[in-house]
Amino acid sequence: MFMKKVLLMMVLGGAIALTSCSKKGDYTCDCESTMSTNGVTDITSSVSFEYKDQKEEDAKDLCSANESSSNISLVGITSSSVTTCTLK
16 A cells, blocks of 8 residues: 555656656747948837747747848948847
């Protein structure tokens, strides 16, 4: 009888540990892009992405994949673009 209780407690503990490690939820990734020419901001835009039923680490990876930056310089004109994202 005692061994059955111990075994049951081990099974329940393992099940709880497995479900808590794989929590999934819904996340929002808010991104803002800014384009500048010669240091003057020309355009700013925002976009949001919804990630449903995702693990937090997976949602972070998806969100950060949207980030970017670039600089182009041609004939004395420098243009840059920066996109930053925040997971909520």
